[in-house]
Amino acid sequence: MKIAVPNKGRVYEPTIDLLEKAGLHVLDKGKRKLFAETSDPSVELLFARTGDIPEYIQDGAAEVGITSLDFIRETEVDVEVLMDLEYGKAEMVLAAPEDSEIELTDDITDDMKIVTEFPSVSSNFFEKKGVSPEIIEVSGATEMTPQVGIADAIIDLTSTGTTLRMNRLEIIEKVMDTSVHLISNKDALEDSKEKIFEVKRALESVIRGEKKKYVMMNAPKDKLDEIKEKLPGLSGPTIMRVESNNGMKAVHVVVDESKIYKLINDLKEIGAQDILVTSIDRIVP
Ligand SMILES: Nc1ncnc2c1ncn2[C@@H]1O[C@H](COP(=O)(O)OP(=O)(O)OP(=O)(O)O)[C@@H](O)[C@H]1O
Ligand SMILES: O=P(O)(O)OC[C@H]1O[C@H](OP(=O)(O)OP(=O)(O)O)[C@H](O)[C@@H]1O
Ligand SMILES: [Mg+2]
Structure with missing residues (x-):
């Protein structure tokens, strides 16, 4: 294959x-x-x-x-x-010069020129809006075309927004997420x-x-219930014996990476010790 x-x-x-x-x-x-x-x-x-x-x-x-x-x-x-x-991840957007009259997609008229690397997506976008500006296809450097007078607005990809800002363009409307x-x-x-x-x-x-972390810790036995309450886990935490310390349990759990920061603080406060956080290569449920 x-x-x-x-x-x-x-x-x-x-x-x-x-x-x-x-x-x-x-x-x-x-x-x-x-x-x-x-x-x-x-x-x-x-x-x-x-x-x-x-x-x-x-x-x-x-x-x-x-x-x-x-x-x-x-x-x-x-x-x-x-x-x-x-x-x-990026957004495809309709953008126009900051100092132009175009503030809304509704301000686009049939006599305007739109430069883009995506003529087909752009035509469909304007068709839905009930307007048909001229679509001009280029193969790059779309953002500079309004400055040289060949575009009234552009449809292009952006993620950080740096290129738009550098060319004094503002986003009028999002066309699609990609x-x-x-x-x-x-x-x-x-x-x-x-x-x-x-x-x-x-x-x-x-x-x-990539969205999860594997968390391991030692927890005092009398704090286990409190700790378990904090742990959602893929299928609940795994609790194991700690050979060298009878009063402790080892707790292993998979948690959302977005929740790690707060979770670690909470666990520490309850009394968990030796907390290890590791990344996970793959999860096959
Ligand atoms: N600013 C951006 N941020 C995030 N993703 C982007 C951005 N720009 C483009 N992409 C994504 O990357 C894809 C390919 O972009 P890229 O321009 O790197 O490759 P290419 O066009 O194949 O190469 P080249 O730049 O040599 O033409 C785009 O289709 C888009 O989905
Ligand atoms: O919002 P920003 O982070 O500034 O990104 C936007 C820029 O990124 C892409 O170009 P790319 O870097 O792929 O270069 P290319 O035009 O040579 O393909 C896209 O065509 C924009 O020009
Ligand atoms: Mg590119």
């Missing part, structure tokens, strides 16, 4: 990271290679431009692909979107269902693991 993955750009490294963590080690990942083997002899990687991957999957060049939702929507492909991989997704060819989903779901399960387990 082939998985199409980005060959460069900002989602290349996190994608390779994810595959590695999922146990699909990439063998001989020399630059500028089209294919790479993985530690699973039945899985091969096909490196392609992030924006080309949706079409590769639709046409069956690879059974499974990892690419961003913006390109999946832009190419309007007929593929199965299997899961949100939750990285490469992040990297796992997609598959529709026929392949029937023919190689098992294998595709095996890959999906592996990736899912990494994403699940």
Whole structure:
């Protein structure tokens, strides 16, 4: 089975990271290679431009692909979107010069020019708004086009907002949220269902693991109930004997990474000792 993955750009490294963590080690990942083997002899990687991957999957060049939702929507492909991989997060926005008359999407008129790398998503956006400005496609540096007078507004991706600010542009409206997704060819989903779901399960387990921490501590026996009340746990805490200290129990639990900060303080206050927090590579329920 082939998985199409980005060959460069900002989602290349996190994608390779994810595959590695999922146990699909990439063998001989020399630059500028089209294919790479993985530690699973039945899985091969096909490196392609992030924006080309949706079409590769639709046409069956690879059974499974990892690419961003913006390109999946832009190419309007007929593929199965299997899961949100939750990285490469950004917003696609309509933005206009800070000093322009455009304050709302309603201020956009048919005689205006919109520059974007996403003409199809942009047309659909304006169609829903009942307006049809001229859409001009570029392949990068969208944010500078209003300054050179070829755009009244732009539709582009942003995450930190730095590029928009640097070019004195303000967000008028969000067009869509985007992040990297796992997609598959529709026929392949029937023919190689098992294998595709095996890959999906592996990736899912990494994403699940990233949201959790494994916490270990020693707890005085008489504080156990109080401590247990603080611990949600994946399936309740595991309590073990501490050989060297009869008055203590070892408590192990999996908790939400977002709750760690407060939890550690609470546990300490109740009397837990020797608290260890470690990350989790994968969770397979
Ligand atoms: N500012 C951003 N923050 C987060 N994710 C982003 C941002 N800009 C783009 N992305 C995501 O990364 C994807 C690919 O972007 P990127 O520009 O790095 O790759 P590329 O376009 O394939 O490479 P290149 O920059 O060489 O054209 C986009 O489709 C988008 O989903
Ligand atoms: O909100 P910000 O954090 O400033 O990010 C926004 C910028 O990031 C992307 O470009 P990228 O860095 O991928 O460069 P590229 O245009 O060369 O692809 C996007 O096209 C914006 O220009
Ligand atoms: Mg780019």
